[in-house]
Amino acid sequence: MALSVTRTRQSLVSSWEKTPLTRLDLSVMDKIPVLRCMARTVHVYRYGNDEGAGCRVIREALSRALVPYYPLGGRLIQSAAELQVECCGQGVWLVEAYTSATLHSLNYLEHASSSSSSSSSIPYDYDDLLPPDHHHHFSESQSQLGNDEPLVQMQVTGFACGGLVMGLKFSHTICDGLGAAQFLKAVGELARGLEQPSIAPVWHRHFIASSTNSTGHCQNIDVVPNYSMIDHRLEQTNIDISIDNINKLKQEFEESTGGHRRRCSVFEIVAASFWRCRTQAILNQTNNNKQAQVMMMTLVFFANCRHLMEPPLPEGFYGNCFFPVVVKAPSEWLAGPSTSVVDVVKLVQEAKAKLPNQVAKYLNKRKQNNTTSTCTSITFNSHSDESDDHQGDIDDPFAPPLGYTTLFLSEWGRLGFNQVDFGWGSPLHIVPIQGSSFIPAGIMGCLPFPNKGVRLMTWCVDEAHRQPFIHHMIKLFP
Structure with a gap:
């Protein structure tokens, strides 16, 4: 069955309360060039789409989570040789969507199994379940988004069966997998009614010394790897x-x-x-x-x-x-x-x-x-x-x-x-x-x-x- 997804709303979600407006340094590991990317995942839930209530719950929990996790509502900025986070309170990007398909009809997105002796044919495009790229956003939303890429982007798609799929793009520069999961678990805790996340977030990005020159400025000597010589397709x-x-x-x-x-x-x-x-x-x-x-x-x-x-x-x-x-x-x-x-x-x-x-x-x-x-x-x-x-x-x-x-x-x-x-x-x-x-x-x-x-x-x-x-x-x- 082909998958047809309709996006009904796209907007920024800002923090529930006022948060500090500041610039934060990133760690040496954060600034590794190969991490300048958005990690993409799709999370499949059997339940959650109760007449759109799921997205409303996630929207409010995101807003509340951005109070302690306020750097995630900021933007990356490059000043001189330094990559930093501008904590500006712009927020994260949330897309609401729905489809008349059922998760069962799509085998709960478990296609592409290796047990078949032939190449897998997936009857849908995962991009339909992810927030669209910057140049695909609705024109009326473009002014909100500006030229700055949100560090967290999410699409919540409700299915006709009552299931829900969360498509996520997360800046790898800001979090590794453990950090991204910690943030999502905090959003989940707040969605379930907790007053505060069970684990308080800690920024602490100066745990490794930065190499500096005589003027005291860090120089980024790393370069993005050259993939042009690779000729295989996986x-x-x-x-x-x-x-x-x-x-x-x-x-x-x-x-x-x-x-x-x-x-x-x-x-x-x-x-x-x-x-x-x-x-x-x-x-x-x-x-x-x-x-x-x-x-x-x-x-x-x-x-x-x-x-x-x-x-x-x-x-x-x-x-x-x-x-x-x-x-x-x-x-x-x-x-x-x-x-x-x-x-x-x-x-x-x-x-x-x-x-x-x-x-x-x-x-x-x-x-x-x-x-x-x-x-x-x-x-x-x-x-x-x-x-x-x-x-x-x-x-x-x-x-x-x-x-x-x-x-x-x-x-x-x-x-x-x-x-x-x-x-x-x-x-x-x-x-x-x-x-x-x-x-x-x-x-x-x-x-x-x-x-x-x-x-x-x-x-x-x-x-x-x-x-x-x-x-x-x-x-x-x-």
Whole structure:
């Protein structure tokens, strides 16, 4: 069934009370160029559209939440070399919409399943469920929006069945996934009648030293990565993995450690399986076997490091605070018959174990740069334990290699999006929208309630490798 959505109202939602008018600095991590984007998600609720009451509830709760979270109602500004938040009280953007479709007729937006042997055909455009881009806004609303992009943009679409879908665009410069989920949970608490959010928000963006020059001004030396040389186009594939299949591999891992009985996490099992199966698919379809044998494969995932800061960040912090964990292995070993998923899990664990040391090195390097008279690049080798005495010879940890041999993985199941309740229950599931058609990536989410397990949403292979990838994943997780 095709989806036809009618947008009935688009407007700014400002804070319930007056809030400070000021400028706030962003952290070093907030200002990473690759975060200058809007993260996009679709949140599916079985209930909530009771004659439009759902949107009214969310509108009021948003307004109330913008009192403690007033920076989210501001705008990004660039002054000299500094990126800051102008707390101007303009508010967030909210779009009200409705459709005569039912969620059941659209399979609760669970299309694009990998269980099919053919490419998925989604009978709707997710853009219909997201707030339109700036140049698509109604002309009468354009004057309200101006040239400044709201940091939070939301569309609430009511379905004829009584269900509700929230489409969200959130500035990644302001919040990471944990921070965005914290804000949405606060909106949910206020919608359910709480006087204040259970966790008070904390700005606290000076937890990492900024490199400065002799005049005291920070210089942004980072540049946005160049994607022009990337020539592949990635296909979407979703893999549903039951908790029983995951537990079988966890048991194999524990047995492989003998009397030590080491444990592994669900994330480690899925990451290792995903990385290995994708590599097998690529090698199976590579015409030049010699080239395939010498490929170095890279897995990158981002770990929350709030607890690793000095001192640890306070509860309520909602900015960006993560660090890349980079794992590398030769393709012939990673995909080879003598290598098991258990072996790859051990490699992932070894990389994770280095995280505290690498974060400490990063913090020390920032402090050293801050005491020099010139602004220097923020670099060190996050891929190994090699010495970082020669700063110019080592890599920026936040600029991992891009290309078809590098795979990115994010874990969303523990961020808190699945606990956002506006008064009609938690969402059935969350749909992340592809951010790039040329950066191989996967997102780990939860299976729709009441199922237990992992939904692995991927944009990681081109069409030639899609079916082999599905084959290897289904063979591992039947």
